[in-house]
Every structure is written in structure tokens, then in C-alpha cells.
Amino acid sequence: NAGVMQNPRHLVRRRGQEARLRCSPMKGHSHVYWYRQLPEEGLKFMVYLQKENIIDESGMPKERFSAEFPKEGPSILRIQQVVRGDSAAYFCASSPNADKFSYEQYFGPGTRLTVT
Amino acid sequence: AQSVTQLDSHVSVSEGTPVLLRCNYSSSYSPSLFWYVQHPNKGLQLLLKYTSAATLVKGINGFEAEFKKSETSFHLTKPSAHMSDAAEYFCVVSRNYGGSQGNLIFGKGTKLSVKP
Numbered sequence: 001n002a003g004v005m006q007n008p009r010h011l012v013r014r015r016g017q018e019a020r021l022r023c024s025p026m027k028g029h030s031h032v033y034w035y036r037q038l039p040e041e042g043l044k045f046m047v048y049l050q051k052e053n054i055i056d057e058s059g060m061p062k063e064r065f066s067a068e069f070p071k072e073g074p075s076i077l078r079i080q081q082v083v084r085g086d087s088a089a090y091f092c093a094s095s096p097n098a099d100k101f102s103y104e105q106y107f108g109p110g111t112r113l114t115v116t
Numbered sequence: 117a118q119s120v121t122q123l124d125s126h127v128s129v130s131e132g133t134p135v136l137l138r139c140n141y142s143s144s145y146s147p148s149l150f151w152y153v154q155h156p157n158k159g160l161q162l163l164l165k166y167t168s169a170a171t172l173v174k175g176i177n178g179f180e181a182e183f184k185k186s187e188t189s190f191h192l193t194k195p196s197a198h199m200s201d202a203a204e205y206f207c208v209v210s211r212n213y214g215g216s217q218g219n220l221i222f223g224k225g226t227k228l229s230v231k232p
Contacts (some may be wrong), residue, residue, distance in 0.1 A: 035220075042222035042225045048219050059219070104162050
């Protein structure tokens with residue numbers, strides 16, 4: 001059973017370009033979470049999605065950031081018009097069923113975004 | 117609201133000596149608590165979890181943690197450190213949506229160094 005997959009692992013963008021980060025959850029998992037880790041900091045929650053639904057986007061910046069988890073295919077985190085402050089590691093996690101307390105989240109290896 | 121505080125940003129031990137990484141939590145509900153480990157430039161791996169069963173939780177690689185409600189603590193311990201334990205450790209609480217699991221709230225992390 002493959003784990004959570006993220007691609008690309010490393011992404012370099014110039015200021016003003018768009019960044020698209022992809023996450024494929026573990027097989028059988030229908031809940032996806034995105035987190036951002038800035039240098040020397042812990043992970044900060046961004047958004048929680050189920051298939052075709054955004055459940056909680058309270059951690060998403062109001063502008064330039066969006067996320068989706070379509071019925072088919074991976075979850076996408078999209079950052080438009082990137083700025084240097086967007087440089088960070090972006091982690092995706094998945095869980096099988098968010099209705100039970102005991103289910104931990106399984107993390108992907110992360111995408112390291114560098115904005116030049 | 118849930119939160120976690122990791123009391124030490126950096127802990128240094130000698131190989132073969134005990135490890136203690138401290139964590140205090142705050143939660144309006146009965147919390148789900150986790151410890152994750154992150155090796156340099158890697159993703160996160162779950163060490164152990166507490167979900168209101170036994171208060172002493174055993175995890176992988178010889179780590180364990182004890183949930184103490186009276187002290188609102190969930191400290192991570194290991195009897196004997198190994199060089200491969202050098203990494204960053206995150207204490208995490210699960211946000212609850214009125215009984216359903218939600219996103220994870222991370223502490224700022226504790227970097228563990230192990231001296232030969």
C-alpha cells in the first residue's frame with residue numbers, strides 16, 4: 001500500500017508565477033489536509049478537504065491560495081503570483097475517516113517550494 | 117480551543133542516556149495527542165498517539181509518552197538515546213469538530229541532538 005505521494009518534491013518558481021502542488025492520498029483515504037512549514041517553525045494547518053468539498057480553510061491565506069480535491073485525481077494546492085514569502089515546505093496528509101478520534105494523519109514527503 | 121506548548125526548543129543528550137522531551141497541552145475536549153518525528157529534509161513519521169485509552173503509550177523505536185490530565189502534559193521519553201534519534205520532534209493535538217477529528221495543531225518542535 002503506497003503512502004501519501006506528493007509531487008513535485010522540489011519546485012522553483014520566479015516571483016509572479018503560479019505553483020501547483022499535487023497530493024495523492026493513501027488508498028482508501030478520503031480526507032486530505034495541507035500544512036505549511038516555514039523555516040525554523042512547526043507545521044501550520046492550511047486547509048482540510050474531502051472529495052469535492054472544502055471542510056475547513058481557516059488556515060488558508062485569503063488571496064492567491066486555493067485548494068481542491070476532485071472526485072477523480074489528486075488534491076491540488078495552487079498558489080498564484082508567488083512571492084518570496086511563499087517559500088516553504090508544503091506537506092499533505094490523509095486520513096481514512098475523520099469521524100473517529102483515533103485516526104492519525106499520514107504525511108507525504110512534502111514539496112519544497114523556492115521562490116526566486 | 118486546542119494548543120500545545122513544547123517547553124524546550126533544543127535538547128542535547130549523550131548516546132545511551134535517557135531522553136525527555138516536554139509537552140503541555142490545552143484542550144476544551146478530551147484530546148487526541150500525538151508525537152511526530154521529522155528527520156532533516158524528510159516528511160513526518162508518527163511515533164505514537166494517545167486517544168483516551170491507556171495513559172502510558174508505547175510507540176516505535178523505544179519511545180513512549182504518558183498522558184497526565186492533572187498536569188496537562190504529554191512528555192516523550194526514551195530510556196537510552198541512539199545516534200539515529202537525532203531529529204526534530206513535534207507534539208501535536210488534534211482539533212475536534214464537536215466530536216469529529218479535524219486538523220492537527222503542531223507545537224513549535226524540539227530539536228534533539230545526540231552526542232557520541
